[in-house]
Each structure stands twice: as structure tokens, then as C-alpha cells.
Amino acid sequence: MSATDADKPAANESGLAAKNPAKRRRALLIVAAVFILVALIWIALWMFVFSRREKTDNAYVGGNQVTISAQVPGTVVAIMADDTQRVEAGQVLVRLDPTDAQVRLAQARSALAQAVRGVRQQTSSASSADAQVAARKLELAKLEADLKRHLPLLAAHAESPEIVQHLRDGVAQARAALEAAQAQAAAAHAAVEGTDVADNPAVLQARANFRAAWIAAQRNAILAPVSGYVAQRSVQLGNSVQPGQQLMTVVPLHDLWIDANFKESQLQHIRIGQPATIEADIYGGDVEYHGKVIGLGAGTGSAFSLLPAQNATGNWIKVVQRVPVRIALDDRELDKHPLRVGLSTEVTIDITDDTGPMLARAPAQQPVAETTVYDRMMDKADQEAQRIIQANLPRAAR
Template structure:
């Protein structure tokens, strides 16, 4: 092939490729545009059906009650019965204090209670004796009046000496005075016992109250766990001299926990009380999902309640998006299967599809947030011990 023919053939090939390039370019652009349109449509559908129906944050942490264990009476630590990480039951003894002084005081008030019961018994018997004296004085008065009445007719007949009649009148006056004295003594005897029984006499009640206080104080030398939970932050040591109110350790009940999710202020527009939530903890990862619900929104932003609140009225001001804590209740059954700890990080997703609920939590219905009956049991036992002492000193006739 000559050079001229080769050049002509190359020119024909270039013309054919040039004719094909616009069609190929159009197909390529069409494919790329279709991909972008499909991606945009998928994003719009994803936003409408997924992202617009939920609010999500990873600024969320597990919260719980931290029950501080402190001494209620002063004393020296002689035994520590629980340590960090150990589980304790409500009513279990955690720390024991030296009870020598409390035992001495308890014996004193126990004797005082018994003595008070016996004194009131004696006052009751004295009142009964005074009543008997009043009855005798009335009999003597009636007898003297009867003697005088029989002798008065004899004076008119001059059958009785005037001196004897005068003696009879004096006897009536003396009997009347004796009756008045006996009635006054009876009233005085009844003043301390009238309107009460031995068991509810003011003196006995006062002694009972002193015994109850001393008995409770003696029992408080054994420091109890008010709730079931796990021990943390134990600071007490053997031999420590503790004072009332001094914190010794902390008990964390891990059964009743919640999550505080700190949403940005522009995420709160559709969050309502009662909305369902899903929680994933960093501890277990996405393999474990907790289910809860919104129970309340904070009354202020976190910066307001910080140790050093922001001073936005200063000259150099930079707007910072604020966060508000949203409290989320967890399912206790799920917590039992997969326990959490206070302070763990979580990721919270709130389903905001239904935003017709209240923005703020309703008024508390009076149900306690937390309560314990450990100390009520202590008081009832004190009353039972006091009743035993009273019954033991009532005597056979009073008990019957």
C-alpha cells in the first residue's frame, strides 16, 4: 500500500470514531444522570420514610440512683461487711459500730420504762385506796348525822343534856371535814391517772418514747442497706470514728436505670413524652438493643445548670448550639438480661412519627420515686420491745 492510500485509510477511521463519540457520550451522560436521579430519589424516600421520623444522638449516658450510705449515730467502726462491686440486699448490714455506749443507755431507759409502769400502778392503787377512804368518811358522816337526828327530839322533852347534843353536832362537823379531806386526797390521787390506762399514761408514754429512741439508736450501730444494689466508692475503714451524716460508701441499684440523652435544641421540635425509643450501648454494641420511652424533657439546658454558667451578655459572644437532657426509661426485663452500669455511653434513637403527645411531663400522681421500709421495720421492732417491758411490769391484776 502506498503512502497516499495509508493516509486516506487513516482519515476514514478517524471520521468513523468521531461519528460514534457523540452517541457514546450521550449514553454515558444519560447513565450518570440516571444514577444521580435514582440516588436523589432514594435519598428523598429515605428522608421521608426514615430520617424524618426519628431523632438520633450519641450524646447519651446511662443514669441511676446513687444511694449514699452514711452513719446515723457516732461510733467506732468494728466491722465492714460489704466491699466494692459486691451485691447487697435491702436490710443487709453493711457496717457495724461499737455498741457499748448505746447498750448502756438502752439498759438505763429500759429500767426507767419499767419503773414508770410500776409508779403508775402504785398511783392507781393509791387512787383506789383514796376512794375507799372517801367511802368510809361518808359512812361516818351518815352515822354521826343519824345519831344527831335521834337525839334532837329528846332535847325538847329535856330527856337529853344539851352538852351531849352539842357533842353530836361537833361529831357531824368532824365527819364532814373528814369527808372533805378524803375527797380532796382522792381527787389529787386521780389527777395523775384520770382518763388514762397504765399503758397510755403520760409518764409511761414518755418513758416509752425514751426507750424507743435509745433502742433505735442502738440498732443504728448496725448500718443497713436501704436498697438492693451494688457497692461502690467504699471509703470506710476499720477503726474509723464516724459521725452522723458521714458518707461511708455508695449503693447503686442497677435494676432501675434510665438514659439521659442530650439532644440539640433544634432536634426537640417533634420530641414528645411517651414516644418509643431504641438504645444501643457501647458496652454490648449493635447486637443488643434496648427499648424504652421518653418520660420527660429537662427544664433547662445543660449549660444553665453547669458549675460555671455561660455569660452570654459579655462583649465577645459566639453562638453555641445548646443541648437539653431528655430522660428515657428502660425496660427492667431487658436490664436483667443485659445489665448496664451508671455512666455508660449509649446511642439513642427516638421515633417521632407520632408527635401528638405532651411536650412536658404531667404532674406527679403522688407515687414515690423511690422508697424503702427498712427503717419502718426498725421502729416497729422498737415498739414491740417496749410493749414487752410494759406487759412484764403491769402485774397480774392489771394485765387481766
Template sequence: MSATDSAAKAQDNDSGMAAKDPAKRRRALLIVTAVFILAAVTWVLLWLFVFSRRETTDNAYVGGNQVAISAQVPGTVVAILADDTQRVEAGQVLVKLDSTDADVRLHQVSGALAQAVRQVRQQTESATSADAQVAKARVDLKKAQADLARRQPLIAEQAEAPETVQHLRDSVDQAQASLDAALAEAAASHAAIEGTQIANNPAVEQARANFRAAWIAAQRNAIFAPVTGYVAQRSVQLGHSVQPGEQLMTVVPLHDLWVDANFKENQLRHIRVGQPATLEADIYGSGVQYHGKVIGLGAGTGSVFSLLPAQNATGNWIKVIQRVPVRIALDDKELDQHPLRVGLSTTVSVDITDDSGPKNAPVGNGKPIATTDVYEQMASKADEEAEKIIRANLSQRSAN
């Protein structure tokens, strides 16, 4: 091949590639443009049907009740029956205090209650005896009056000495005085017991109240768990002299938990009470989802209730977007399957599709948010023990 032919062939190849490059570039530009358009359409659709219908935050943490366990009476710790991380049941003894002084006091008031019952029994018998004396005085008065009525007509006939009749009149007056005295004594005897039975006599009721207080005080030397939960922050030690109200440990129920999601103020526009929410906890990751609902919005931002609230009226001011806590109730069944701990981090997404609900939580229904019957049971047992003492000191006739 000559040099001339080679040069001509090279020129033809360069012109062909130059012709093909613009077509390739146009196709590449079309593909890139289509990708961007598709991405934009996808984003718009996602915004319209997904992102615009929910508010999301990862500034959310698990909350729960933290029940402080404290002593109700002073004493010295002699036993600790629960430690951190352990589960305790409602009514379970957590700490025991030395009960020597309380036991002595309980024996004193127990004897006082028994003595009060016996004294009221004695007063009842005295009143019965006084009634019998009244009946006897009435009979004596009727007899004296009958003797006087029988002898008085004989004076006109001078068949009876005046002195005798005068003695009979004196006997009537004396019988009347005896009756008056018996009536007064009977009234005084009945004043202490009138209108009541022995068991509910004021003196017995007062002794019963003293016994009840001492019995409860003795039982309070055993400190009970008011709720079922897990022990945390145990600070009590053996030999520790505790005072009423001093915190010894904390019991955290892990069944009734909630999440406080701190949304930015510009995210609250469409959040309403009752809206559904989905949550993911960092402890389990995205593989576990919790379902809850909005039950209320905080009454103020976190900065307002902080220990040192911001004073924006002083110095140079820089605007900081505030956050408001939104409380999310959790499903107890899901908590049973995947337990959480207070303070854990979560990610919350609230479905705001329906924003017709109330912005603020409604008025409460008056029902307690938490209850315990541990202390009520203690009081009822005290009444049972008092009844036993009262029945033991009643006579068989009074009991019937």
C-alpha cells in the same frame, strides 16, 4: 500485502473506533446519571420516611440513683460487711459501729420504763385505796348524823344532857370534815391516772418514748442498706470515727435506670413526652437494642446548670449551639437481660412521627419515686420491745 493496502486498513480501523467511542461514552454517562438519580431518589425517600421522622444523638449517657450510705449516730467502725462491686439487699447490714455506749443507755431507759409502769400501778392502787377511804368516811358521816337525829328529840324532854347532843353535833362535823379530806385525797390520787390506762399513762408514754429513741439509736449502730443494689465508692475503714451524715459508701440500684440524651436545641422542635425511642449501648454494640420512651425534657440547657455558667453579655460573643437533656425511661425487663451501668455511652433515636403529645412532663401523681421500709421496720420493732417491758411489769389484774 503492499504498503498501500496496510495504510488503508489502518485508516479503516481508526475510523471505526472513533465511531464506537461516542456511543460508549453516552452509555457510561447514562449509567452514571441513573446511579446518581437513583441515589438522590433513595436519599429523598429515606429523608421523607426515615430521617425526617426521628431525631438521633450519640451524646447520651445512662443515669441512675446513687444512694449515699451515711451514719445516723456517731461511733467507731468495728466491722465492714460490704465492699465495692458487691450486690447488697435492702435491709442488709453494711457497716457496724461500736455499740457499748448505746447499750448502756438502752439498759437505763429500759429500767426507767419498767419503773414508770410500776409507779403508775402504785398510783392506781393508791387511788383505789382513797376511794375506799371516801366510802368509809361516808359511812361514818351517816352514822354520826343518825346518832344526832336519834338523840336530838330527847333534849326537849330533858331526857338527854345538852353536852351529849353537842358531842354528837361535833361528831357529825368531824365526820363531814373527814369525808371532805378523803374526797380531796381521792381527787388528787385520780388526777395522775384519770382517763388513761396504765399502758398509755403520760408518765409511761414518756418513758416509752425515751426507750424507743434509745432502742433505735442502739440499732443505728448497724448501718443498713435502704435499697437493693451494688456497692460503689466505699471510703469507710475499720476504726474510722464517723459522724452523722458522713458518707461511707454508695449503693447504686441497677434495675431502675434511665438515659439522659442531650439533643441540640434545633432537634427539640418535634420531640414530645411519650414518644418511643430506641437505644444502643456502646458496651453491647448494635446487636442489642433497648426500647424506651421520652418521659421529660430538661428545664434548661446544660450550660445554665454548670458550676460556672457562661456569661454571654461580656467580651466577644460566639454562638454555641446548646443542648438540652431529654430523659428516656428504659424497660426493666431488657435491663435484666442486658444490664447497664450508670455513665455508659449510648446512641438514642427518638421517633417523632407523632408530635401531638405534650412538650413538658405532666404534674406528678403524688406517688413517691422511691421508697424504703427499712427504717419503718426498725421503729415498729422498738414499739414491740417497749410493749414487752410494759406487759412484764403490769400486774395480772391490770393486764386483764
């Protein structure tokens, strides 16, 4: 073998040794670049995405649960709605036996009519008493005139003293009778003076009693104060119910909110008015709701629990606390994709703008919830009472 052939392997090994460090450096640079790129991407995501939002899956749908209960005692004779059914505000849910209430209503109706007629009678009596006063005045004036005519005759000894004394006694008696008639007239006017028949205290008292009886009779039909869906029906036919006893629940699903329980370490930048996005487990990621923060709880969940933690006694282990954050939902989105109270959700709050308040600065100006169902009942009671009063007035007054 020649010297040239012996030198070839050495040359090949030298070339491989030269190429391998270059490849190794290139590979290390690529890996380093990838790590740097990933780090830059992560930093960018943290600065522009993750640091500008707070997220939790400890969030649930909340809503009003309106308890339906009886306002008067009675026996259930009809149930007009069942679980899962929709009801409208003012709809009858349960009917109670109306017999006793109808009897009391009839008594109150008669008492109101009698009160109106009694005041009319008192008014007539007052007019009669005025006539008596006028008659007594005329009688007194006549006797005084007779006495005045006879006094000159007594001075001239043309009239006997007995007759004059008799006239004087008649005048005194007539004056006393006038005073008695005036007192009777004053007493008669005291019962009716200053008001008309409808505004007389006796009529107003009877009217109030009638309204109470009328409303009690109407309350045998238990109404839905709000529109919603029936849940937790416990009432059965034949049950004897008492005022305040829970019969069922109506849940208005149109007005719901989210109670998101954030860790205390997440609350630093959460403010009222910040936008939020919500995903409900029932729809997965297919539906996204949009809402805004409307308030933060006044304490942690453990502070309002039945048995609050006593951290000042015994051994202590720190537990991260959570505070409920309430988020209002868009009613239009709820109409398209209904939710149920208690469903699990995942909430993300955009905390980019954290200049808003953490606590409400002013009290609410509008009612949180209200109903006009019972106002209608009072209006109808007044109309019925007025009809009875008008029916018992004189024809001319009607």
C-alpha cells in the same frame, strides 16, 4: 493509489465521529440516571427514615447513687461489705461499737418497767382513796344520826347543850374530813382515770423513750436501704463517725435510665412516650436496648451549672445548648446485659408520632424510690416495748 483507497480513511473518521457522540450521550444519561436515583434514594431515606428520628451520641447511663451514712455517732468495729460486692436491702454494711447505746437502752427498759409499776401503784392508791371516801361517808352519816337523836332531847331540856354542840362539831369535822378524802380521791384518779395502764401518759412517755433508745441501739448496725452494688467505700475500722457522714455508696443497677443530651434544634418533635433504641459503647453494636422517653429536662445543662453563662455581658458568641432527655430502659434487657452508671451510649428516638406532650401533665402518683427497711425497725421496737409492759402488769391483766 486509487481514489477508492484514498476515500477509506475519511469514511473511518466519519464513522468514529458518529459513534463517539452517541456513546457520550449514553454515558451522560447513565451518570444522570445514577445521580437521579441516588437523589431519589436520599430523598426517600430522609422522608421515611432520617426525618423521623433524632440521634445523639451525647448520652450516658444514669442511676440512683444511694449514699450510706451513719444515723448515730460511734466507732466503727466491723465493715461487712466492700467495693464491687452485691448487697441486699436490709443487709448490715457497717457495725458501730454498741456499748453506750446498750447502756442507754437498759436505762430506758428499766424506766418503762418502773412507769408501768408506778401507774399500777397509782391505780391502787386511787382505789384506796375511794375506800377512804366511803369510810368518811359512813362516819359522817353516823354522827349526823347521833345529832338527830339528841336534838329532840335538847328541846325537852333532857340533854345538855354542851353535848349537842360537841355532836355538831363532830359532824362538821366529819364533813370536812369527807371533803378532804374526796379531794384526795379526785387527785388520785386524775393520774389514772380514763386510760388503762398501757395507755397511761406516763407509760406512753416511757415507752417513747424506750423506742428511741432501742432504735438508737439498732442503728449501730448500718443497713442497706436498697439492693445494689457497693461503690466508693471510704469508711475504715476504728473511724469515729458522725450522723450524716458518708461511708459508702450503693448503686442499684437494676433500675437505670439514659440521659440523652439533645441539641435544642433537635427537640421540636421529641415527645414523652416516644420509643427509643440505645446502643452502649461497652457492647458496641452487638446489643440494642429498647426504651421510651419519660421526660425532658426543665432547662439546659448550662443553666444549672455552678457558674451559669452571663450572655448579657461582654462579647457574645452563640453556643448551641443541649437539654437532657430521660429515657427509661427495660429491666429485663438490663438483667441480660448489665450496664454501669456513667457509660457512654448512642440514642435514637423515633419521632414519627409527635402528638404526645412535651411536659408531664400530672404529678407522679407513685414514689420515685422507697424502702421498708426502717419500718421493720420501728415494728420491732414496738413489739419489744409491748413485751416489757405486759411483763410488768398483774398476772390477771396479762
